[in-house]
Amino acid sequence: MSSYDVAIIGSGPGGYVAAIRCAQLGMKTAIIEKYATLGGTCLNVGCIPSKALLDSSHHYEDAIKHFDTHGIEIPGEIKVNLEKMIGRKQAVVDQTTGGIQFLMKKNNIDVFEGLGSFKDATHINIAKKDGTTETIEAKNIIIATGSKPSSLPFIKIDKQRVITSTEALKLKEVPKHMLIIGGGVIGLELGQVYKRLGADVTVIEYMDRIIPGMDGALSKELAKVLKKQKIKFALSHKVKSVERNGNEVIVKADNKKGEEVAFTGDYCLVAVGRHAYTDGLNLEAAGVKQEERGRVAVNAHLQTNVSNIYAIGDVIKGAMLAHKAEEEGTLVAEILAGQKPHIDYNLIPGVVYTWPEVAAVGKTEEELKDAGVEYKVGQFPMRALGRARASMDVDGFVKIIADKKTDEVLGVHMIGARVADLISEAVVAMEFRASAEDISRMSHAHPTYAEAVKEAALAATEDRALHI
Ligand code: FAD
Ligand code: NAD
Numbered sequence: 222m223s224s225y226d227v228a229i230i231g232s233g234p235g236g237y238v239a240a241i242r243c244a245q246l247g248m249k250t251a252i253i254e255k256y257a258t259l260g261g262t263c264l265n266v267g268c269i270p271s272k273a274l275l276d277s278s279h280h281y282e283d284a285i286k287h288f289d290t291h292g293i294e295i296p297g298e299i300k301v302n303l304e305k306m307i308g309r310k311q312a313v314v315d316q317t318t319g320g321i322q323f324l325m326k327k328n329n330i331d332v333f334e335g336l337g338s339f340k341d342a343t344h345i346n347i348a349k350k351d352g353t354t355e356t357i358e359a360k361n362i363i364i365a366t367g368s369k370p371s372s373l374p375f376i377k378i379d380k381q382r383v384i385t386s387t388e389a390l391k392l393k394e395v396p397k398h399m400l401i402i403g404g405g406v407i408g409l410e411l412g413q414v415y416k417r418l419g420a421d422v423t424v425i426e427y428m429d430r431i432i433p434g435m436d437g438a439l440s441k442e443l444a445k446v447l448k449k450q451k452i453k454f455a456l457s458h459k460v461k462s463v464e465r466n467g468n469e470v471i472v473k474a475d476n477k478k479g480e481e482v483a484f485t486g487d488y489c490l491v492a493v494g495r496h497a498y499t500d501g502l503n504l505e506a507a508g509v510k511q512e513e514r515g516r517v518a519v520n521a522h523l524q525t526n527v528s529n530i531y532a533i534g535d536v537i538k539g540a541m542l543a544h545k546a547e548e549e550g551t552l553v554a555e556i557l558a559g560q561k562p563h564i565d566y567n568l569i570p571g572v573v574y575t576w577p578e579v580a581a582v583g584k585t586e587e588e589l590k591d592a593g594v595e596y597k598v599g600q601f602p603m604r605a606l607g608r609a610r611a612s613m614d615v616d617g618f619v620k621i622i623a624d625k626k627t628d629e630v631l632g633v634h635m636i637g638a639r640v641a642d643l644i645s646e647a648v649v650a651m652e653f654r655a656s657a658e659d660i661s662r663m664s665h666a667h668p669t670y671a672e673a674v675k676e677a678a679l680a681a682t683e684d685r686a687l688h689i
Contacts, residue, residue: 223331225251227557228345228359230337230502233261234543235534236365237321239550244328246558251357252330253337253347258314259321262367262535263543266387269317271410273310274390275574278417287613301418307391333357339507342527361529361557364509364517365550366502368495368535373402376463376491382470383463383489386411396420398486400472402460404431406573408492409447413575416452423453423484425460425474427493432573436585436634438600438620443579443636446616458482463489497536512538523553531556545569568651572641577603577617580644583632583651586622595625599657599681601673603637605689608668614638619677621647621657628656628682639670646674657681 226248229236236252237259243250258265284299325332333355335347340356347355370385372378380388386407395418401408404426416422424431430440431447431454444454458474461481465471470489476482497516504511510526512518517525517532524531531553534546548564555562573579589596604615617637623630633647650660660678665671672688680686 223251223357225249225331225357225359227251227361227363227554228253228337228357229363229365230345231261231365231367231534231536232259232321232332233365233367233534233546234263235367235546235550236261236363237324237550238547239363239365239533239554240330241324241328242551242554243557244330246554248554248557250328250330251333251359252325253333253335253345255334255336257334258318259325259332260318261365263546264317264321265314266390268543270310270314270390271386271407271414272574273313274306274414275410275576277306277309278414279576282417290613301395303392303395303418310390336501338501338503339505339509340503342507342530361531362507363550363553364499364502364525364530364532364536365534365546366498366536367546368541369498370491371494371496372491373460373463373493375461376402378491379465382465382468382487383491385491389415389490392488396486396488398423398488400425400470400484400486400489401492402463402472402489403492403494404428404433404454404456405492405494406432408490409443409573409575411490411492412452413447413450416450421451421453421486423455423486425455425458425472425484427457427459429457429477431456432579435571435573435579435581436620436632437587438618439579439581439634439636442617443573443575443577446577446636447575455482455484463491495535495541499536522556523549524556539566540569540571542569542571565652568648570644570648572644574641577614577637578639578641579636580640581632581634582644582647583630584622585632585634589622589631594631596622596631597625597681598622599677599679599684599686601676601680601686601689603670603673605676606668606670606672608670608672609638611668612638619643619673621660621674621677621681623657623681628658630655630657630660630678630681633674633677635673637670637673643671643674646671658683 228251232254240252335349398421457477460474462473472484533549535541570582600620603609603617620634622632657678665675676686
């Protein structure tokens with residue numbers, strides 16, 4: 222029987238990063254993945270394929286809507302070849318997952334393909350595709366089995382017309398009318414993809430605003446921009462049934478007044494969140510405890526109730542984000558090596574890759590209000606930037622919230638072109654506990670979108686933005 226210092230179950234961004242860091246720290250490492258390709262949800266059916274389709278559909282939208290204004294004339298009709306677009310996405314996925322395979326080899330990590338399940342607290346059975354089972358032994362085990370799409374109890378996901386994000390990433394036709402249940406990250410990113418490709422899109426959301434976890438100002442501005450792009454929203458609607466009638470899907474919901482509203486489309490994307498995935502793991506055999514919503518329960522060191530078993534990423538509490546899973550993978554590896562690493566969960570940024578992009582880190586204004594913290598706000602609109610006008614991306618703003626007395630930055634909330642990348646400046650600033658004045662006194666290259674960060678910091682410090 223093969224024996225390891227550490228075995229990791231699941232090869233998503235949590236699992237594969239944990240494996241690399243364990244190997245870097247000198248541990249004999251194994252990783253077990255039930256699918257043939259490594260990389261988990263993120264690389265196969267999540268972050269990477271969704272961004273590939275967002276980018277392709279963005280090019281198409283630019284070509285049909287904006288090229289002409291830039292003085293670029295294309296003779297003849299511009300058409301979408303969906304099969305080719307989905308094919309390119311798959312090529313990006315294949316290249317990226319192949320890269321993880323290479324990294325495992327480079328770091329001398331043993332990769333096992335098969336379903337991992339606990340035999341006991343130090344042994345894992347691996348059920349392979351050929352029907353055989355191999356057992357390995359490990360001193361330490363990291364559970365990194367991720368998450369699966371959630372649904373509503375009365376919905377039957379048929380994977381044809383009533384679908385999750387996984388199917389939405391490989392549709393064979395552009396829907397005529399895509400109904401989307403859930404105005405969160407997946408609903409809006411994939412909704413925008415299909416809107417750009419020509420579908421009518423209606424988002425049915427339970428709460429009174431989209432992206433409900435983010436700062437209210439971002440929800441408002443994003444809704445405004447997406448409405449301009451002709452995406453329809455039915456907010457404060459409680460979905461109560463989803464039925465298929467041939468190629469039609471009918472979604473019924475109760476609106477705020479309690480009246481029944483019916484929506485008819487040809488596809489319905491269910492995007493109401495994800496839940497921890499532990500099917501087939503046989504946690505009971507190792508005595509590992511779970512908490513609410515099936516999540517694996519862990520302490521501050523991400524250790525389960527069984528001392529040599531840890532858990533990371535989507536399968537535990539916290540934001541379901543690839544970079545959060547990665548940080549946790551590194552943290553556990555370093556704890557196993559005797560180090561004392563730390564993660565500040567308040568400083569894990571959140572990004573929505575619509576266009577304009579949305580990005581945030583730290584506290585929202587609503588959270589600070591609820592906590593009774595005294596704060597001040599500086600906000601700067603993208604349209605006041607030369608760079609934004611040059612590229613015709615004028616929607617959005619940067620909002621910086623700072624402590625009223627100390628000026629320490631408490632939260633940064635952005636919407637606009639390229640803010641997914643701009644948010645890193647805010648993360649660095651907040652990691653070093655910068656004040657708004659600190660940011661405002663740093664030189665920001667001109668002309669860039671980053672100037673909006675400096676201007677918002679000036680506005681937060683002394684209400685003295687320069688260009689507005
Ligand atoms: P996962 O990536 O889910 O990986 C878990 C792995 O474990 C899977 O490969 C699974 O097959 C394997 N596994 C499970 N059980 C077993 C078992 N018993 N034996 C062997 N293997 C097993 N996050 C971002 O930060 N940015 C984004 O842009 C983003 N976009 C997304 C878009 C979509 C459409 C979706 C669905 C998600 C997106 N996410 C994004 C979220 C991100 O994908 C997850 O947060 C991330 O993948 C979690 O990583 P993980 O390692 O915890 O789990
Ligand atoms: P989400 O939590 O972002 O959004 C779910 C939405 O569905 C919420 O707005 C919620 O109010 C709504 N909802 C819940 N029940 C409903 C009901 N019965 N009727 C109508 N609306 C309902 O979840 P998601 O969009 O499914 O994404 C799942 C996870 O994947 C998220 O945790 C997210 O972090 C991750 N993800 C991240 C990215 C990114 O980082 N860019 C992209 C995609 C997914």
